[in-house]
Amino acid sequence: MTFPRPPAFRLLGILAVLIVALSATLLPTAYAQSSKAPLKIAMILWRGETNVEQGFRAYFDENNIPVDLTIHDVARDLSRVPAIIDQIRKDPPDLVYTWGTGITSSVVGKYDAVDPAKNITDLPVVYVMVSSPWKTGIAAPAGQSRPNVTGATHIAPLAAQINAIRAYRPMDKLGVVYNSREDNSVSNVADLTELGREMGFDVLAAPLGTDDEPSADDIAPAVAELARKGADILYIGPDNFIGNYRDTLTDAGFANGLAAFSATELEVRDGHAMLGLVSRYELVGRLAASKVEQILIGGISPADIPVETLDRFSYLIRLSSARKLKLYPPLSLLDYAEVIE
Structure with a gap:
C-alpha cells in the first residue's frame, strides 16, 4: 500500500529541483570556461608589459578564464612589426592584442586602406592605448565598423x-x-x-x-x-x-x-x-580584456563591440x-x- 506524499515534502522536492536548475544556469561564464583550453592571445607590445597588461591578466585570473599569452615586444622599434605578423600567421592565435597607435596601425592598417598582404584581416584584434582611433583611421567613422577590429582607448575628453x-x-x-x-x-x-x-x-x-x-x-x-x-x-x-x-x-x-x-x-x-x-592603465587593460571575453567566449563579432574609453578618470x-x-x-x-x- 502506498501513501500520498505530504504537500510540504512535495514542495521541498520541487524547490530542490529548481535550486539545482538555477545553479546550473547562474554559474558564471568564467567557471564554465575554466575547464576549456586556454585562450591563445598574441600580444604585440611597444615597450614590454605595463600596468595595462597587468590589468589585462588580472581580469582573466579573477574570472577564472585560462589564457595563453605570447608576448612580442617591438622594443620601441616599429620596423619589427612585419616580422611579428609573419610569425603570428605561421602559428595563428585566437586573437591579437596590440599596444599603441603605431603598432596597431601597422597591424590592422587604416580602415579604408587595408592591405591583406601586410595587415591582419583574418583574426580578431583588440587594441589598447590608441589615443585617437578615429582621427588616425584605425577606427571606422561613425555608422561604419571594422569586421575584425575593436579596442579600448584611454584619453579623457x-x-x-x-x-x-x-x-x-x-x-x-x-x-x-x-x-x-x-x-x-x-x-x-x-x-x-x-x-x-x-x-x-x-x-x-x-x-x-x-x-x-x-x-x-x-x-x-x-x-x-x-x-x-x-x-x-x-x-x-x-x-x-x-x-x-x-x-x-x-x-x-x-x-x-x-x-x-x-x-x-x-x-x-x-x-x-x-x-x-x-585613465588608470590597469583599468584600461581590464576594459580590453572584457572585449576579448565578449569575442572569444561570447561569440560576438568585433564589428559589434564599440571602441570605448573609461567612463571615469x-x-x-x-x-x-x-x-x-x-x-x-x-x-x-x-x-x-x-x-x-
Whole structure:
C-alpha cells in the first residue's frame, strides 16, 4: 500500500529541483570556461608589459578564464612589426592584442586602406592605448565598423583636460612639445588648437622631427622657447617619443618655471608632471580584456563591440613637483584628487 506524499515534502522536492536548475544556469561564464583550453592571445607590445597588461591578466585570473599569452615586444622599434605578423600567421592565435597607435596601425592598417598582404584581416584584434582611433583611421567613422577590429582607448575628453588644468591655475597659453612624426600627436595638437578657439586659449606648438628624426637634445630648447612666448603650462599628450623622454621635458620645465600637465598616467605617477587627468592603465587593460571575453567566449563579432574609453578618470597631483615650482593646488581639488608625493 502506498501513501500520498505530504504537500510540504512535495514542495521541498520541487524547490530542490529548481535550486539545482538555477545553479546550473547562474554559474558564471568564467567557471564554465575554466575547464576549456586556454585562450591563445598574441600580444604585440611597444615597450614590454605595463600596468595595462597587468590589468589585462588580472581580469582573466579573477574570472577564472585560462589564457595563453605570447608576448612580442617591438622594443620601441616599429620596423619589427612585419616580422611579428609573419610569425603570428605561421602559428595563428585566437586573437591579437596590440599596444599603441603605431603598432596597431601597422597591424590592422587604416580602415579604408587595408592591405591583406601586410595587415591582419583574418583574426580578431583588440587594441589598447590608441589615443585617437578615429582621427588616425584605425577606427571606422561613425555608422561604419571594422569586421575584425575593436579596442579600448584611454584619453579623457580634451575639454575635460582643459577644465582640469584651469581648476588648478589660470591658463591662456598651452605649450606643447610633440613628435611631428606620430599621427596620434599631430591629431591631438590639431584637436587642441580647434578646441582653443572654443574655450579661449592659444596652443603654442613646438613640433620636433620636422626635418629629421626627433632628438632628446631638441626638447630643452623647445621648452625654453615656449616659456619665452608666455606659455602658462606644458601639455604632455599621447606621444611615445615625449613619453620616453618625459623627465627631460619636465626638467626643462622646472628650469623655466613651467609645470607640466599630462593626459596619461605614467608621466605623473612615475614621472614629474605636476598634474594630470588620466585613465588608470590597469583599468584600461581590464576594459580590453572584457572585449576579448565578449569575442572569444561570447561569440560576438568585433564589428559589434564599440571602441570605448573609461567612463571615469583620475585627477592626479604630484606634490613634489608643486613644491619645486611653488604652485600649490587649491584646497578644493584635494577633495577628489589623488595626491602623489
